[in-house]
Amino acid sequence: MTAVEFDTRAIRPGGLFVALPGERVDGHDFAAAAVAAGAGCVLAGREVDAPAVVVPPVPGRRTDTYLAATDPDGHGAAVLAALARLAGHAVAELPRCTVVGITGSSGKTSTKDLLAAVLAPLGETVAPPGSFNNELGLPWTALRAGESTRHLVLEFSARGAGHIAALAAAVPPRIGVVLNVGSAHLGEFGSTAAIAEAKGELVEALDDDGVAVLNADDPAVAAMGIRTRARVVLTGRHPNAHVRAEDVAVDAGRARFTLVAPGGSAPVALRLVGEHHVGNALAAAAVALELGATPDAVAHALSLAEPASRWRMELTERPDGVTVVNDAYNANPESMRAALSALASIGAGRRTWAVLGRIGELGAGSDAAHVQVAQDALAHGVDELVAVGAPEYGAPRDAPDVDAALELLRAELRPGDVVLVKASRAAGLERLAAGLLEGAR
Ligand SMILES: Nc1ncnc2c1ncn2[C@@H]1O[C@H](COP(=O)(O)OP(=O)(O)O)[C@@H](O)[C@H]1O
Ligand SMILES: [Mg+2]
Known part of the structure; x- marks a missing residue:
């Protein structure tokens, strides 16, 4: 119903532009550009050079939003809180x-x-x-x-x-x-x-x-x-x-x-x-x-129902008979186990590869959790375990980065192989999956 956007490129005429301090840019600096692009008004955490509703940071209000690192003054947290209330009112109608x-x-x-x-x-x-x-x-x-x-x-x-x-x-x-x-x-x-x-x-x-x-x-x-x-x-x-x-x-x-x-x-x-x-x-x-x-x-x-969101167990058959399973969107130990079990099922009777990058945000037990995943891979009968920039797996093979992993796989993949590519998002293994599929579609 309402056109509310945080990206000036998405603004529609009369829409509300939500200014947020992001990692690369601060939306407040784009308030005027948003209005020039058709926004009717700006929701902001501080004064901007455009017509705006400016919400002040409220002392004691939660500031540990996803913005935290780029929001030292809590302007972003205030804007997000206002946006949430706006959404709540709109839905209640x-x-x-x-x-x-x-x-x-x-x-x-x-x-x-x-x-x-x-x-x-x-x-x-x-x-x-x-x-x-x-x-x-x-x-x-x-x-x-x-x-x-x-x-x-x-x-x-x-x-x-x-x-x-x-x-x-x-x-x-x-x-x-x-x-x-x-x-x-x-x-x-x-x-x-x-x-x-x-x-x-x-x-x-x-x-x-x-x-x-x-x-x-x-x-x-x-x-x-x-x-x-x-x-x-x-x-x-x-x-x-x-x-x-x-x-x-x-x-x-x-x-x-x-x-x-x-x-x-x-x-x-x-x-x-x-x-x-x-x-x-x-x-x-x-x-x-x-x-x-x-x-x-x-x-x-x-x-x-077909897969609707990308890089989640996205299965592609290459013309040469290699099957690539791209699950590079994110990872935690449970989703790793789920993916390894699927790899075993897809790869029944075929050679299977688990190409795994780091699982982030695991805290103190991180190393042990990686070793456990490597053991799970072997227990599922995975034939080739390749870690990518993740020595904590203790895997038989550890390619230092995506390019090295690509080189290794290009040299060794044979028709009929099944390759699972998975890691936390920060590892950027979607680039590896894309590399494996280059020219294959
Ligand atoms: N119920 C589940 N148990 C374990 N792993 C799952 C489950 N559902 C999805 N996954 C796996 O977890 C990862 C993230 O899936 P996704 O649906 O994007 O979850 P979320 O939005 O909670 O991060 C994918 O690798 C996916 O294959
Ligand atoms: Mg999600």
Whole structure:
């Protein structure tokens, strides 16, 4: 409805330009340019040379936003807080729009994409592009919802305690999904108990007319049932789950299962790669069933859903018969294990390569976690383990950087090989995956 943008190139006539101090530039310096480009007004944290609503930093207000490093005076935090309130007011004006929040250590974006696909036939659905899930991306997405929107799907991320609570207070979800509690950002949180505490803030924010969709297969998530006033719907393979996967089978990395729900059962065959998507699909199914879909319709939509966000288990067959699995978007130990298991399934009877870069933000246990991943790779029967600039794996081979890894792989890959490329985003392995596919499409 409202055109709210933080990038002058995206401004539309009459839109609101949100000025934020970023890593490379400070949006406040572009206020006049934004107005020249058609913005009607600027939301700013300090005076700018354009018509603006200037919000002052409030003492004591949370300043540990994703901007922290570039926001010493809290101007950005003030702007983000104002943006969140604006989004909250705008969404509150849309009584026919159901807000669904998704959190978890892994799978938020995949689940968001699955859910958007499953909800689309039920009515207009607004979901973030990519992984817009922080103090900027979440309200920005929420401000995309309008009169005709029936579902607003939001991804809630957290780098610390209180982050999800603040976002959920601004734009309260009616349905909250918690996928899993893993070790993503363990370094910042300190312990997995602290991560569970933070993820659970989403279901604490639900009202008693809300629904908490909780993963019955993850004890730390199932335990969140007592932290919410909302009705709890359990998902998973666990026999107690209300929305369940039975007879799960994995073929060439893709899972098939029977979706079993109180309203009936239906077969699902996922196109997404990786058995871990079973849990994501069940969460999406549970939400859609709450919102009036039938099990048949849900199973059908899940089975048609293609990967929507890039670099997540993106599978490409090269003309020479080499299969490249690009999962370079990010990594934590759980998603590494999920990817290695998928590699083993895709590569059954073929030579498999795990080309892995560093997993960031693991804190004190980082080295041990890398060694554990290397052991998991071997346990999954991976034939060739190549670390890229990551000696902490203790891998048989360690290419110092992406170029060296490319050279090694170009020399050694043979028709029929399957190569998984995965690391935390900072490792930049998407360039390696692109290099492997050069001229192959
Ligand atoms: N339920 C899950 N359990 C483990 N790993 C997962 C799960 N869902 C997705 N992944 C993997 O985690 C990585 C990130 O997936 P994504 O959907 O972008 O999650 P998020 O948005 O939470 O970061 C990908 O490598 C993906 O294959
Ligand atoms: Mg994400």
